[in-house]
Amino acid sequence: MHFCLLDSVIEQAADRIVTIKQVTAAEEYLQDHFPGFPVLPGVFMIEALVQAGRRMLEARPELRSTRLVLGGVRALKYGSFVRPGQTLRVEVSLAKALDDGSFELRGEGIVLNVGHEVTNTSAPVDPAPTAVSGKFTLRPVRL
Numbered sequence: 169m170h171f172c173l174l175d176s177v178i179e180q181a182a183d184r185i186v187t188i189k190q191v192t193a194a195e196e197y198l199q200d201h202f203p204g205f206p207v208l209p210g211v212f213m214i215e216a217l218v219q220a221g222r223r224m225l226e227a228r229p230e231l232r233s234t235r236l237v238l239g240g241v242r243a244l245k246y247g248s249f250v251r252p253g254q255t256l257r258v259e260v261s262l263a264k265a266l267d268d269g270s271f272e273l274r275g276e277g278i279v280l281n282v283g284h285e286v287t288n289t290s291a292p293v294d295p296a297p298t299a300v301s302g303k304f305t306l307r308p309v310r311l
Contacts (some may be wrong), residue, residue, distance in 0.1 A: 244302035
């Protein structure tokens with residue numbers, strides 16, 4: 169199964185990417201998570217960080233044919249829920265490239281409510297609550 173949790177890329181550079189994910193009530197997984205209180209599952213927040221990091225790294229010419237997968241997650245913190253009608257703004261930056269071909273990244277997802285303007289600046293206009301933050305490693309697939 170292939171699915172994309174990135175609705176659009178707001179900003180992209182070699183070592184940083186900013187994306188958004190609009191959470192809508194039409195998303196099938198929200199029917200069960202949780203009935204009466206639908207929220208974006210935490211594992212999908214991590215997946216949004218991973219997909220943003222992968223998109224940033226795969227833009228490099230030397231990595232275009234390399235499949236990168238999640239190698240590990242550290243210092244993960246959850247904060248605010250992300251509900252239908254809200255937007256998850258994901259920012260991922262490269263911490264360092266490792267000798268084995270892996271990459272250490274830092275990511276943060278913040279909740280933008282209706283009325284927040286999505287811009288290409290490094291922070292939203294008004295302070296917004298953090299939904300997820302942490303460090304993670306993307307590594308080449310090992311066969």
